[in-house]
Amino acid sequence: MDTSLKRTPLFSAHLQAGARMVPFGGWEMPVQYRGIIEEHRTVRAAVGCFDVSHMGEFEIEGPGALATLQRLTTNDVAALEIGQVQYSLLCRADGGIVDDLTLYRLAEDRYLMVVNAGNIDKDWTHVTTAVPADGARWRNVSDATGLIAVQGPKAEALVGRLADQDVTRIGYYRFAHGKVGGVAALISRTGYTGEDGFELYVAAGETERLWKALLDGGRADGVAPIGLGARDTLRLEMRYALYGNDIDDTTNPLEAGLGWVVKPAKGDFLGRAAIEAMRAKGPARKLVGLEMADRSVARHGYPVVKDGAPTGIVTSGTFGPSVERSIALAYVATAHGAVGAELGVEIRGQAKPARVVKTPFHPPKVKKG
DSSP: OOTTSBOOTTHHHHHHTTOEEEEETTEEEEEESSOHHHHHHHHHHSOEEEEOTTSEEEEEESTTHHHHHHHHBSSOGGGOOTTBEEEEEEEOTTSOEEEEEEEEEEETTEEEEEEOGGGHHHHHHHHHHSSOOTTOEEEEOTTTEEEEEEESTTHHHHHHHHBSSOGGGSOTTBEEEEEETTEEEEEEOOOSSSSOEEEEEEEGGGHHHHHHHHHHHTGGGTOEEEOHHHHHHHHHHTTOOOBTTTBOTTOOTTTTTOGGGOOGGGOOOTTHHHHHHHHHHOOSEEEEEEEESSSOOOOTTOEEEETTEEEEEEEEEEEETTTTEEEEEEEEEGGGOSTTOEEEEEETTEEEEEEEEOSOSSOOOOOOO
């Protein structure tokens, strides 16, 4: 066992549940409990609980918080109401993506930024040094914060039974403060699966208590703990980007299909000039969805070809349990990226046929209210 890996507050609970643990972004995390396909289908049909306590959380507070975030992130922070969440990006000056994130407006001058686990140290350096935080104070609360995601069509009923308030009133990309299972929590409604559900932010020391309350309270719903394996197949069916696979320091938001969270009209921000220069000339490549013609599975790093000539590379690929076919995301030359285009993916020296298809691969069922 690698003792250099970090562990979440639920590490012991995972071992007791028989989880297979793997390294992920510097953490020792459960990849599966009963099997990826079974866990995937539990989330689509009932409800699953994910330990996402490895994610990073930064707070910024003060009269200069809004101005600082406007310079750092691509989306328009001024559009956020108190109690609302926003998906956004951190970019470098050259337009490369430092990370994707969710941003919560906690109060008039107080925000919570949630970043990817493997990027915590890099992101912390970036947000605290890339632009001056005049009139604002940053605080890294990652180690003090536990986070459980409850996802699936029965998530609302489960969380609702344990909460001290009516969670049906929490809209999509909104949040509220309350108690769940007797534990004080920030109750958020975003999700990374395409299903309805909640993210419950709690004090690290209360995470195990809440985890037990959810699993005990959801037995009649068929609740189960869900590992990173099913988290990956669920998000890929929705075409949600995974940092380090589909987006990274070398990808521009426009290539990745994330132009919708870039708001140049708000004023200057890191990466704006580079992103707008690419917008003016058009991206040379784009991230597209691929469907394999047979059961071949395209994996991260596999070459994509058009008529035998290289045209791109696979960034994520798997068998989609809900769509019952092999699917992938890949960067390909824009000229070859139209829906319906016939391409090939090189697998063990053979070009296996694939077609560019519309995404998401699986229709989302989240509540947009």
